[in-house]
Amino acid sequence: MLVLLAIGFVAGIVTALSPCVLPVLPIVLAGGATGRRPFAIIAGIVLSFTVFTLFAAWLLDRLGLPDDFLRNLAIAVLLVLGLSLLWPRFAELLARPLQALSRRRSGDSGGGFLLGVSLGLVFVPCAGPVLAAVTVIAAQRNVGLDGLVLTLAYAVGAALPMLAIAFTGQHAAKRLRARASVVRSTAGALVVVAALAIALGVDQDLQTRVPGYTEAVQERVERSDAAQRELQDLTGARAPEPVAGPGAESTLQDYGRAPEFAGLNGWLNSEPLTLARLRGKVVLIDFWTYSCINCLRTLPYITSWDERYRASGLTIVGVHTPEFAFERVRSNVRENAKELGIEYPIALDNDFGTWNAWHNQYWPAKYLIDRNGHVRYYHFGEGDYDESERAIRELLAQGGDDRRGDAALPPPAALADKSPRGLVTPESYLGHERLARYVGTTIAPDREQRYAFSTTLAENELTLDGRWQVEGERAVAGRDAKLRLRYRARDVYLVLTGKGSVEVLVDGRRERRVEVDGDRLYTLVERPGIGDHLLELRLAPGVAAYAFTFG
16 A cells, blocks of 8 residues: 555656646646645645546436536636636626635635635646556446545655645735735636646647656656556556466576366367367466457567567467457458468457356466476566567477477577657547447437537547447447547557548648458557547448557
8 A cells, every 4th residue: 555655646746747737837837826725736636637537427427417517517616716807897706605705814724625626627647557456446336445546646756746826826926915916817817828738729839739748757657667557556457466486497487277268159279179188288368369460569479479480389378358349250360360460370259258257357468388288487568679579489499309499490590670759649440338438419329419629628538529428338420420539649540440531740740541351450540659649530331340459
């Protein structure tokens, strides 16, 4: 718990020093300058960010309100507070309850708290592993004590630098007490301008123009081994645990007997296999699915290992566990596997039988099994291909018929690691079962209706326009269907089905036209480097979109 608390707290501080905090700083400064207690402002930020990050989706769903309702309400409150500072006459016309909160003589704690609550709703932290873990917890409606503590620690860490800004404003106002009316008017103007900027999305443009100067620190804090272990434990993504130390001739841990294949729906490129029958061979299990961009980027390395080491005793089995309904179709998997050049055995795990037997949580995930049927190495996601290949070579060199060990193996493939680096927009689903970061017209599950773009779009948020039918795992385009997404990435991919065209615009300029002619992953955007952009899609009726992935 203490480690989790420390990780969240430090990650929050790093976030608050990054460009994403810039749009709210003028409001915090103005709040301190107008007599609102800094601690009250920070208390409001911490409380609203913690509560609404974890429970906003549940609350809005229960009340039947749009997903951007709370954010828009907070912007309206900020505008009202700013106008009351600019024009005292306007403040006098406000209703008494609001006056009581916004203009107290006793230090104005209520006004500061209300200001902080509003800021907690419009403050959009930079994406990172801690925030991603909190998002997963909130999406699963599985908020426990650890999740609450992590979110609270993150909010406190993010609020501390803002506290210093609020005290700076308070100190400046005391020194300029003789010009109190000027300070008040200037602070009101700052609040109004900042609130309008947030409402119009100008704050996002500001953030994209400022370099991500804290990313290196964020990488060391949130992506450290300790942080990853704590966050994986929190979200239930448990890695195998060793049952024995490495043997005398090995540097690899022993994680115990490998679970057998279970609940499969068939095989491609092979007769049915069992791990018992494969005893005596080194086996690499790869959990994947053919529309997952992260899986697709690992395939050149896996197919290279298959070609290089099959004759030396390596058997690769791709366990195809589908994310979407169309990936359950055997012919679709067979066709895509052929196009991808996969010749090793593929197990069709449509019912997640083997996935659950292995307690797996990731696409892609690799598990390496030695000749005695024990798991000796694992890796989740992309990257570390040299490390994986060294583990394969080590197990192949042990206990084989050829006594020359590693010298009998082909030279290493040593392929360049092309995994994307840096923080990018997370995978974004479009079906209502896993829809996240959506703003705009309230979703009407499983029936067609007209949608309208949200007037504001924060980083990683998406919105719909025109007629759509949002089903469980996909959104089907109707007449005049459009979609907007504010993203950070180099490349953008989207799983599409049906037949028709998709017009792709980036930052208002035409990027390309995609012709959808099958159920698969399509490339929408390819750029030389990572950047922050606004994507707009205009889809032909009948085309269905499942999930965005980014590189």
